[in-house]
Amino acid sequence: MFFASRTRRGRDRYLAWKMASLFVGIGVGLVGISLESAMIVNIAIGVILTGIALRLLPRDRASSAESNRRIDE
Numbered sequence: 001m002f003f004a005s006r007t008r009r010g011r012d013r014y015l016a017w018k019m020a021s022l023f024v025g026i027g028v029g030l031v032g033i034s035l036e037s038a039m040i041v042n043i044a045i046g047v048i049l050t051g052i053a054l055r056l057l058p059r060d061r062a063s064s065a066e067s068n069r070r071i072d073e
Contacts, residue, residue, distance in 0.1 A: 014054045021051030 012018075025048035032040030 012059055014057055018051045018054050021047050021054070025051065 025044045027044075028047060029041055029044035032038075032042075032044055
């Protein structure tokens with residue numbers, strides 16, 4: 001069985017990039033759908049997949065250690 005960890009993992013430096021790629025991808029996708037252009041829709045899918053790939057980048061571990069110390073005190 002899978003149990004999700006509720007501990008803080010640190011600040012996500014790439015959150016703004018992830019959100020921007022999501023919204024840009026959605027916008028480009030809607031334009032591609034309205035123009036009925038498969039190429040534009042494929043570009044939108046690529047932008048969204050880039051945002052998903054950003055999940056693989058490491059988080060900031062230093063702030064995680066500080067937040068754990070503050071919680072314990």
